[in-house]
Amino acid sequence: MCGLHKKIFYINLVKIVNMFGKGKIRSGEYVFVVQNDLNHVRLIIGRIQNVNGSKIQVNGFYIRPVGLIDHVESGSGKGRPSEVLKNPDPNNCIFMLIDRVETGMYNQEVDQNVDKTIWINEKRYFVLDGWVRENLPDMFADVLRATSEEQRLQARGILIEKMNSLYERDLKDHLYAVARSTRVLEA
Secondary structure (H helix, E strand, O other): OOHHHHHHHHHHHHHHHHHHOOOOOOOOOEEEEEEEEOOEEEEEEEEEEEEEOOEEEEEEEEEEOHHHHHHHHOOOOOOHHHHHHHOOOOOOOHHHHOOOOEEEEEEEEEEOOOOEEEEEOHHHHHHHHHHHHOOHHHHHHHHHOOOOHHHHHHHHHHHHHHHHHOOOHHHHHHHHHHHHHOOOOOO
């Protein structure tokens, strides 16, 4: 096959994979798992260690969005917050991460037939991991839940200092985008 035919074959293969999805999840890949946890959800974000049929061993961390749960249960989180809590995915989970969260290490088996399991790329994994590792949910919660202007400005200053100290480019870009959209950067 000449170079042009190889290139055309590769482009068509990419189109087919995009059209029908990535396929089976394999060891070494990253996943975003949604588990029912009592009356609410728990997110598991991690790397697959082993695949055994529909069961996968995931090593990573879990997130329980306690701030969003409280917000929705109090009746003030109608609309989008309630929708995100009912059906989280890697694209809307940021709404869970701009408020208080409970986190911890996770190294257990997940059943793909029971829990919603979504493949994510390495870049997305490290951005989500960075949010938790750098304690950004609590920092955002401090700004958004401040009861006085003085508290808000102090919390905003701490968050901006943290944002400026980050070295991981993707995390920093994502964080600035979220801060702009939530109007945290406005004085």
